[in-house]
Amino acid sequence: MKRWQVMKRLLPMLAIFSLLMAGCGRDDLSVLRPQGPVAQGQFDLIKLSISIMLVVLVIVFAISAYVIVKFRRRPEHKDMPEQVEGNFKLEIIWTVIPLILVLVLAVPTVKEVFAFGEDHANDKDAIQVKVTSHLYWWEFEYPQFGITTAQDLIIPTNKNIAFELKTADVIHSFWVPSLSGKMDTNPDGTINRFSFSAPKEGVYRGKCAELCGPSHGFMEFKVKSVSPESFETWKTAMKAPMVAIEDKALAETFKNQCLTCHAVGDQGGVGGPSLTGIGSREAVASILLNSETNDEGNPVVENMKEWLHDPQSVKPGNKMPAPKDLGLTDAEIDGIAEYLANYKLEY
Ligand code: HEC
Ligand SMILES: [Cu+2]
Structure with a gap:
């Protein structure tokens, strides 16, 4: 292979590597x-x-x-140099x-x-x-x-x-x-x-x-x-009883379909992450950052909807069943998303 051909292959690779490394600089x-x-x-x-x-x-x-x-070696050096051991x-x-x-x-x-x-x-x-x-x-x-x-x-x-x-x-x-x-x-x-x-x-x-x-x-x-003061407030807020959904039917769906795996306040089960105060977390499902500005309005609600409508597209292979497979309608999913996004803890 000619030298320039090698370079032609190496250059894009180097470019990609520098981009990747730049990502490490966060x-x-x-x-x-x-x-x-x-x-x-x-x-x-x-x-x-x-x-x-x-x-x-x-x-x-x-x-x-x-x-x-x-x-x-210089031109005048004709002999074997001295060998050292x-x-x-x-x-x-x-x-x-x-x-x-x-x-x-x-x-x-x-x-x-x-x-x-x-x-x-x-x-x-x-x-x-x-x-x-x-x-x-x-x-x-x-x-x-x-x-x-x-x-x-x-x-x-x-x-x-x-x-x-x-x-x-x-x-x-x-x-x-x-x-x-x-x-x-x-x-x-x-x-x-x-x-x-x-x-x-x-x-x-x-x-x-x-x-x-x-x-x-x-x-x-x-x-x-x-x-330390905020930490104390947070501890108290975490132990407060669950703030329920106002709509009775939706609250029932949430209880039957979601609280089997999730804990909220003093209610719920195990198997999934606790959702207590999820509205004040930094991200939804750890990766949909709530701080990122979003034209469509409240990023927490948008992220929550994105997650609840299709968890597999956000995190392939994750262990949460898609709410629509649990029998929830789009309107129910949006209602729960609004509720969770506004479930905030002051601390
Ligand atoms: C079979 C157990 C199970 C059921 C039922 C379930 N989930 Fe989940 N859920 C999970 C698991 C596991 C995760 C963690 C996914 C991940 O991040 O890998 C999760 C994650 C979430 C998250 C993101 C939490 C976070 O940490 O940001 C929300 C919100 C959520 N679930 C809401 C719901 C709602 C609403 C329902 C009912 C419609 C529901 N879940 C039903 C297991 C479940
Ligand atoms: Cu890992």
Whole structure:
């Protein structure tokens, strides 16, 4: 193949790669903009190892460039150059230097790994959160408060959050890039623990980081760090009784067809994400972002309708039956969508 033909094939690939990499630069999904102490420690490690590598790279390249220029073959060089075998001093130097570098890397790495795995499970002051991953959604249980929610993990700014991770089906991985590294959720009753904190108020996006099925890429969640006062208000609001649908017939349909799997307030069952206060979540089904502006009016209602009219087109392979297959009419679906979108929690 001629050189330009190779280039013709390589260029589009490079273009696609740069586009893909540009996608990794999202502010709220970046390891390079740490927002908490755990992520900061890990970012410092990245910087340390890259600096060491850069120094080694520059020195090695400088020496080889010097040697290539200085000792290159000249026209007057007719004889075989002197052959050298071994140099004790040099060999010691190039064994000891990497050893020192490895030590410089190892000490903070081990320290950081242990800090990451630090177990706050018995820390009375930490907030305990049991995370259960499901194809394709996240469940968050707060055993200290008797609260279970989904998709948006609400935490106070001033506490360590002690996680206990498990899965309801296959392996997933819990990852909030700006707050900490990844932690797998393993089947067979294995429980993984770790902790982090988010001292600044804000919304941090999380992703499943372990390929788990066709909608893996849509398996997002959000960590919402709020002031301690807001957290208290949120806790109370979560425990309030369910706000029912006004229309009696629609309320009955909702109860029979939806509350079998979903909990709302003090009502409902298990198998699907809790819908309590879903109107104030960051997204519907974790991926239809409610913050994105939308010409058709209230984005929460639009997203809710989009999801309820055809959940499979939003998240292929997800485990929610389409409401129209449950026998709901379009008008009923729209009514429930309005109700859920306006089911908000003040906090
Ligand atoms: C068989 C159990 C089941 C039934 C019945 C069911 N759902 Fe779901 N629902 C799910 C599951 C599982 C999900 C999570 C889908 C995902 O994100 O992967 C879900 C997700 C949702 C979501 C998005 C939640 C979020 O976290 O943003 C809404 C809204 C919802 N369901 C509403 C309804 C309504 C309304 C009905 C009744 C018409 C209903 N569901 C019936 C299982 C069910
Ligand atoms: Cu996944």
